[in-house]
Amino acid sequence: MSLNTDNNLGIDADDAYAALLEAHRHLTPEQSQRLNARLVLILMNQVGELDIINQAIAAACNGLLTDTGAP
Amino acid sequence: MTKQHYQPFPTQTPPELKGAPARVYPVAIIGGGPIGLAAAVDLAQHGVEVIVLDQNNTVSVGSRAICWAKRTLDIFDRLGVGERMVRKGVTWQTGRLFHAQQEVFNFDLLPDTDYKMPAFVNLQQYHVEQYLVDRAGDFPDLIDLRFNNTVTDHVTSDTGVSLQISTPEGDYSLQAEYVIACDGANSPTRKRMGLSFEGESFEERFLIADIEMEDDPFANADNAERWFWFKPPFHEGQSALLHKQPDNIYRIDLQLGADTNPEEESRHENVTPRIQQIMGDKSFQLDWVSVYRFRCARLAQFVHGRLLFAGDSAHVVSPFGARGGNGGTHDVDNLCWKLAAVIQGRAPASLLDSYEQERGHGADENIRHSARATRFMSPANDMERLFRDEILSLAADLPFARAWINSGRLSTPCSLIDMPLQTSDTSDTLADDSRCGLVAPDLPLDNGDWLLASLSRNSFTLLLVGVNQTSIIDSSNLLDALPVVTISLTEHAQRRYGRGAFLIRPDQHIAARWEGTDLNASLVRLAWDRALGLADKAHAA
Incomplete structure (x- = not known):
């Protein structure tokens, strides 16, 4: 199986993003970092496929080291 | 000023200042903007006499x-100005989204020839107002446009509203059974009543400029586009939007940031260099400049007894997504047939509560979408900014991220599915596009006309698709009052409706539908009563 890079949330994409921002809304920066870390771990477990997780990590890393900084 | 000449409308001395006997008007509208x-x-069009009071x-x-x-254009077509708007307006179909120097993606709102109206038309509000004023001239006995008439006070009672009006020729008062306040985002009517207008304000300031320019900025001059930039090279760290209007006028929206002095920023000598950075050496002329702050807010109630709010006076949204003018037009579409039915004694006054319910739902949807778009452009904190920036940086390579880029979710009709005026929908064979509570989909007819344009402009219509009228209507006097439109089951009709019967409200929303031959006159009557707010009567019948 290969990583799905198309929109997999359909019309719920905006709602999902709004939920993510809402979860962060009243957190301190440290708490926000922790939330992100936990979320990644929870979602990795939900994906449940090592191959997919490796592809996702590669996609997320892509360009990161060569970036001059924030986009 | 260039192309647009603001010709004063003729004004006449109101009859009240000429000693005419006092009378009660059915409806007075405060505010002569598009809404x-x-x-x-x-x-x-519903046969209701109306006075419009405008301070300018x-x-x-x-x-x-x-x-x-598109939905708004269908409404304006029902009001008799839609074709003129499309003829004059700029129909655009391509949107491009840029991040820094790079085009991240583009989308195509293909002009579907299977609908009468295009997805979007750009046209200055002043043209729309002019067309509506011209159209109002078709109703000399029903519409009285009173310019330079400023409403200074009002008193509501159980039977109507009394308005105090100031004119250059003197002051007078006027009685109306119902008043619609269409007096804009800063509604004096709303303020006079001390109603709270709650929601979310954003710190960022935005600058709008209209420029007149002969050269076209788009690659293909015959094809107008919408361009949106995040962090463009010409406008450090902010966002920008470019739209084409008729008469070689371009609209540019520039995000200015929170610590901006609006007066300073709107001075032409400060605006011009910013535009030059976008347009390079193309020669242009500044036409209009405005600086504003985003706000999303609404009244808790749109109906205050005999006084009704519609458009920006009832709800405001951030502009990206075009939900202000469109949302207000949808209010009109929803309200007017109900108000006419109440005034003409065909429906109980409680039908107006459904205006608040249905359009309150629409306002909430518009506010939700526009608040999200605003937060995407103007993140509330560092973490939001981080997510936003990483979405932008992933979007060029990974398509899923594009779905999250929010430069405004463009106005679409809101669904009234499962709301009380609609009869519950039990069909599983009819098309999803024609579910009760949705706008009736348009389609081309065999005679070259369009379906929506063939529906009644001011009453319910019974639409029969691929079924024979005589086989299902078993009562005669129902049809005396209910226009019937019969169409054949073409491929379009099959896809958008299916074989059956559809009760369509005057605002072109589907109130009820029946498969094939499930229909008899008493079912139609029941659904029709329900859609007129006579549900109790309908249940008792």
Whole structure:
């Protein structure tokens, strides 16, 4: 199986993003970092496929080291 | 000023100042912007006499609302100005999204030839107002446009509203059974009543400029586009939007940031260099400049007894997504047939509560979408900014991220599915596009006309698709009052409706539907009563 890079949330994409921002809304920066870390771990477990997780990590890393900084 | 000449409308001395006997008007509308004028035309089409009171005597200055969505164009077509708007307006189909120097993606709103109206037309608000004023002239006995008439006070009672009006020729008072306040985002009516207008304000300031320019900025001059930039090279760290309007006028929206001095920023000598950075050496002329702050807010109630709010006076949204002018037009569409039915004794006054329910739902949806778009452009904190920036940086390579880029979710009709006026929908064979509570989909007819244009402009219509009228209607006097449109089951009709019967409200929403031959006159009567707010009677029947 290969990583799905198309929109997999359909019309719920905006709602999902709004939920993510809402979860962060009243957190301190440290708490926000922790939330992100936990979320990644929870979602990795939900994906449940090592191959997919490796592809996702590669996609997320892509360009990161060569970036001059924030986009 | 260039192309647009703000010609004063003729004014006449109100009859009240000429000693005419006092009378009660069915409806008075406060505010002669696009919403107030559209409401006047709609009510007149329903046979309701209406007075429009406007404090100015010209169309509004500056382009203001410019993007009119397909649903709104269908409404304006029902009001008799839609074709003129499309003829004059710029139909655009391509949107491009840029991040820094790079085009991240583009989308195509293909002009589907299977609908009468295009997805979007850009047209300055002042043209729309002019067309509506011209259209109002078709109803000399029903529409009385009173310019330079400023409402200074009002008193509501159980039977109507009394208005105090100031004119250059003197002051007078006027009685109306119902008043619609279409007096804009800073509604004096709302303020006079001390109603709270709650929601979310954003710190960022935005600058709008209209420029007149002979050269076209787009690659293909015959194909107007919408361009949106995040962090463009010409406007450090912010966002920008470019739209084309008729008469070689371009609209540019620039995000300015929170610590901006609006007066300073709107001075032409400060605006011009910013535009030059976008347009390079193309020669242009500044037409109109405005600086504003985003706000999303609404009244808790749109109906206050005999006083009703519609458009920006009832709800405001951030502009990206074009939900202000469009949302207000949808209010008119929803309200006027109900108000006419109440005034003409065909429906109980409680039908107006459904206006608040249905359009409150629409306002919430518009506010939700526009608040999200605003937060995407103007993140509330560092973490939001981080997510936003990483979405932008992933979007060029990974398509899923593009779905999250939010430069405004463009106005679409809101669904009234499962709301009380609609009869519950039990069909599993009819098309999803024609579920009860949705806008009836348009389609081309065999005779070259379009379906929506063939529906009644001011009453319910029974649409029969691929079924024979005589086989299902078993009562005669129902049809005396209910226009019937029969169409054949073409491929379009099959895809958008299916074989069956559809009760369509005057605002072109589907109130009830029946498969094939499930229909008899008493079912139609029941659904029709329900859609007129006579549900109790309907249940008792």
